[in-house]
Amino acid sequence: MTGHAQQAGQFLKNRERAAWHDETLWIVRQKRDKMARAVPEWEDLREQASQIKQHTLSELDNYLVQFEKQAQKNGAQVHWAGDAARFNEVVSGIIKENNATKVVKSKSMLTEECGLNPFLEKKGIGVTDTDLGERIIQFREEPPSHIVMPAIHLKKEEIGELFHEKLHTEKGNFDPTYLTAAARVHLRQKFLEAEVAITGVNFAVAETGTVVVCTNEGNADMGVHAAPVQIHCVGIEKMIPRMTELGVFIRLLARSATGQPITTYTSHYQRPKPGGQMHIVIVDNGRSEHLGREDYRNALKCIRCGACMNTCPVYRRSGGHSYGSVIPGPIGSILAPHSHIKNYNDLPFASSLCGSCSDVCPVKIDIHDQLYRWRQDLSEKKRISPTKRHTMKIAGKILAGSKMYDFSGKMARWGIKNLPRKLVYNRLNVWGKERELPEVPKESFKQWYKRTQQGKGGKNGQG
Amino acid sequence: MNLKNLQIGLFIPCYIDQFYPQVGIATLELLQKLGLDVHYPLKQTCCGQPMANSGAEKEAISTYKNFIQNFSPFDYVVSPSSSCVYHVREHYNILEQTDEVKKVRQNTFELCEFIVDILKTDDLKIEYPHKVGIHQSCHGLRGLKLGSPSELVTERSSKIHQLLSKAKEIEIIIPDREDECCGFGGTFSVFHPDVSVSMGKDRLSAHLRNGAEIITATDMSCLMHLEGIARRQKHNLKAVHIAEILNSNRL
Numbered sequence: 001m002t003g004h005a006q007q008a009g010q011f012l013k014n015r016e017r018a019a020w021h022d023e024t025l026w027i028v029r030q031k032r033d034k035m036a037r038a039v040p041e042w043e044d045l046r047e048q049a050s051q052i053k054q055h056t057l058s059e060l061d062n063y064l065v066q067f068e069k070q071a072q073k074n075g076a077q078v079h080w081a082g083d084a085a086r087f088n089e090v091v092s093g094i095i096k097e098n099n100a101t102k103v104v105k106s107k108s109m110l111t112e113e114c115g116l117n118p119f120l121e122k123k124g125i126g127v128t129d130t131d132l133g134e135r136i137i138q139f140r141e142e143p144p145s146h147i148v149m150p151a152i153h154l155k156k157e158e159i160g161e162l163f164h165e166k167l168h169t170e171k172g173n174f175d176p177t178y179l180t181a182a183a184r185v186h187l188r189q190k191f192l193e194a195e196v197a198i199t200g201v202n203f204a205v206a207e208t209g210t211v212v213v214c215t216n217e218g219n220a221d222m223g224v225h226a227a228p229v230q231i232h233c234v235g236i237e238k239m240i241p242r243m244t245e246l247g248v249f250i251r252l253l254a255r256s257a258t259g260q261p262i263t264t265y266t267s268h269y270q271r272p273k274p275g276g277q278m279h280i281v282i283v284d285n286g287r288s289e290h291l292g293r294e295d296y297r298n299a300l301k302c303i304r305c306g307a308c309m310n311t312c313p314v315y316r317r318s319g320g321h322s323y324g325s326v327i328p329g330p331i332g333s334i335l336a337p338h339s340h341i342k343n344y345n346d347l348p349f350a351s352s353l354c355g356s357c358s359d360v361c362p363v364k365i366d367i368h369d370q371l372y373r374w375r376q377d378l379s380e381k382k383r384i385s386p387t388k389r390h391t392m393k394i395a396g397k398i399l400a401g402s403k404m405y406d407f408s409g410k411m412a413r414w415g416i417k418n419l420p421r422k423l424v425y426n427r428l429n430v431w432g433k434e435r436e437l438p439e440v441p442k443e444s445f446k447q448w449y450k451r452t453q454q455g456k457g458g459k460n461g462q463g
Numbered sequence: 464m465n466l467k468n469l470q471i472g473l474f475i476p477c478y479i480d481q482f483y484p485q486v487g488i489a490t491l492e493l494l495q496k497l498g499l500d501v502h503y504p505l506k507q508t509c510c511g512q513p514m515a516n517s518g519a520e521k522e523a524i525s526t527y528k529n530f531i532q533n534f535s536p537f538d539y540v541v542s543p544s545s546s547c548v549y550h551v552r553e554h555y556n557i558l559e560q561t562d563e564v565k566k567v568r569q570n571t572f573e574l575c576e577f578i579v580d581i582l583k584t585d586d587l588k589i590e591y592p593h594k595v596g597i598h599q600s601c602h603g604l605r606g607l608k609l610g611s612p613s614e615l616v617t618e619r620s621s622k623i624h625q626l627l628s629k630a631k632e633i634e635i636i637i638p639d640r641e642d643e644c645c646g647f648g649g650t651f652s653v654f655h656p657d658v659s660v661s662m663g664k665d666r667l668s669a670h671l672r673n674g675a676e677i678i679t680a681t682d683m684s685c686l687m688h689l690e691g692i693a694r695r696q697k698h699n700l701k702a703v704h705i706a707e708i709l710n711s712n713r714l
């Protein structure tokens with residue numbers, strides 16, 4: 001078994017937790033359904049969003065330059081980073097210039113992708129993640145398991161214990177309201193001390209040079225308003241042309257993500273506060289190259305709502321960590337191989353190709369088709385196991401003509417029927433570990449057809 | 464168009480041929496009862512999906528070509544498998560698009576959609592006094608659009624329900640999470656066995672919880688997987704392909 005299959009197997013060993021994880025995320029999917037169905041023009045919105053993104057990606061160079069000009073006009077400082085290393089240098093450079101050591105950060109998958117936290121920590125800069133879920137996993141020193149609900153793999157009891165250890169809450173108290181209040185007190189202090197606030201960006205509006213950040217906790221605002229220096233980190237694919245288009249995405253984002261009509265806060269940041277600094281770091285990190293791959297370009301439309309994770313029956317039953325990539329689930333499985341084909345060559349296979357992800361996606365990314373395409377590309381590049389490759393080669397030969405096929409079918413049926421059960425259900429029979437093989441009929445359809453239909457004459461009597 | 468003059472090619476997928484001949488027989492009998500001229504080309508094998516789903520599309524090309532060769536003479540190709548039909552329509556795009564290839568791709572139909580969309584009928588005069596849980600095979604539902612998937616905000620429809628609801632005395636059971644995947648997924652079922660089985664178990668309980676005695680689908684592969692788990696767990700749930708139910712008529 002490959003990496004993901006093995007990790008998923010581990011996850012499923014704790015049946016109770018796995019069932020709880022599955023059910024919890026299914027509830028989110030149901031909330032999404034309810035919200036989506038309350039918008040009669042939902043499918044039109046998806047189509048619009050998809051086309052806006054399509055257009056923006058096709059003219060991305062122009063929109064990026066327009067965005068930079070506008071942002072500079074607004075008084076923001078714009079930086080460009082070609083890759084993760086450069087990005088980390090730029091951010092740490094800004095922090096150093098301001099002689100800062102205390103940084104708060106609201107949720108940003110981009111900074112996860114670039115490994116900003118460990119980079120800054122090595123330089124002696126303390127970063128506090130201020131999103132509650134992010135703070136929890138930061139305490140636990142583990143990566144997020146979901147892009148919208150980073151600590152969804154944990155139960156409240158575990159968080160109660162963690163907070164008892166880290167924040168000295170009462171032992172055994174895992175009441176969510178109590179724990180949230182404790183986190184709030186802890187984070188307030190961090191906000192007050194912070195010299196620099198970092199945020200991710202949901203949308204960057206080229207027309208106005210605005211960055212838009214959507215949160216439920218208001219933590220991005222707490223950080224930005226309290227700290228003198230604000231840094232917004234944005235991937236190049238987050239551009240949208242104009243403010244009028246923002247509404248399309250805002251209507252789709254929270255409904256798709258958590259089944260809310262809108263996030264509690266939709267914050268527009270446009271200019272630095274009096275006496276403060278506003279920095280925007282625009283990051284490529286492989287995106288331009290991805291943009292050049294036409295078959296996969298659609299994936300750059302992603303607005304990181306996580307709906308494909310909540311709907312994915314594989315994700316729900318294997319947990320985000322089983323993917324081993326920064327972004328897990330269906331969208332992660334088509335994004336990750338772009339960054340490192342060898343490390344993530346198993347992810348496009350971590351799907352039954354049911355297609356639910358593509359239908360739930362608010363920007364209509366053809367996720368399951370891309371999974372299929374990746375499989376072909378990985379095989380072509382000899383990135384799948386030699387055993388699998390050879391098996392498929394043999395299967396291809398057998399199924400190419402009826403002689404080999406008829407013979408092999410007969411052998412297989414004979415084997416299942418006549419060999420001792422122990423031999424048929426051997427260690428290598430993965431199917432048979434928890435499933436019975438089909439009962440063997442006395443003849444195949446073809447044999448039946450030849451016996452009963454051929455030579456009958458008339459309309460249906462020929463082969 | 465006089466349907467009686469049409470030449471129908473019957474495609475029986477490899478695993479149905481080998482393990483579920485009764486499904487092939489039901490399909491053939493049903494089409495014949497509907498007055499069609501049905502032919503079963505003896506040199507057919509498989510649609511090629513097992514290789515392609517595993518990433519070895521190139522290794523499937525000879526199988527694709529064999530399919531085209533066997534079925535290009537027919538006006539329509541009908542098959543009791545939404546997954547295989549979807550594969551022919553969607554993934555034979557890597558072949559050179561000759562007239563033959565285009566014709567076969569356009570004219571290959573899953574049994575239910577052929578009956579509803581081409582024969583334009585849905586009342587097959589069936590009597591089926593059972594509690595039948597409908598499993599919506601993903602390739603039929605989201606690929607061939609035999610119905611409206613629960614993710615989409617569209618008018619609800621389903622050709623399978625349309626056909627089955629006409630049956631007398633049938634009780635249609637809708638499982639919780641009405642169209643979640645069963646976890647078969649072709650070679651996924653053996654390369655990701657733990658997740659695959661876990662999905663299958665959940666599907667089974669969703670049907671059992673709601674009182675299904677029989678579980679049906681447009682794909683025997685989903686049913687092979689579900690039935691395999693049910694038999695191992697000694698559940699009293701029978702898997703019956705939709706062709707068998709539709710053929711229980713007295714036309």
